[in-house]
Amino acid sequence: MKAMLRLASFVAVGCAAAAVHFCVVVLLVSRAGAMPLAANVGGWLVAFAVSFLGQWGLTFRSRAAPVWRSISRFFAVSLLGFLANESAYALLLHFSSMSYDVLLAAVLVGVALMTYLLSSRWAFRGNPAG
Known part of the structure; x- marks a missing residue:
């Protein structure tokens, strides 16, 4: 039951x-004239703060992992996810005629599972040896 609640919380924070x-990517592209791949970096940086605060404060709070260790590990997980995101996004933008925002949505969903597994098994572990 606890694992299901954690997964539900992770999904809710991840969706946020x-x-x-x-939204940051779309605003940067549509209002600031940024290129989609460059805007994606800005979107990831803002989303990282939202994601870390939600995952550390809600989803994995019971793990009692120190904030500084968790943030550095979660940054590594998030960066890995972002590199996968940016690579897939670049390929899709190059080879697909679909709109940048549709492609971005597909990539964001695709990276979510990897992020959950790495966060749950490593980034927010309470055991210092883990």
Whole structure:
């Protein structure tokens, strides 16, 4: 039961962070004239803050992991996810005729599972040896 609640919380926080990421990218592209791949970096940076605060404060709070260790590990997980995101996004933008925002949504969903597994098994572990 605890694992299901954690998963539900992770998904809710992840959806909020993904929505922030998506909105920042769309705003940067449509209002500031940024290129989609460059805007994606800005979207990820803002979404990282939303995601970390939500995951550390809600989803994995019971793990009692120190904030500084968790933030550095979660940054590594998030960066790995972002590198996968940016690579897939660049390929899709190059080879697909679909709109940048549709492609971004697909990529954000695709990276979410990897982020959950790495966060749950490593970034927010309470055991210092882990």
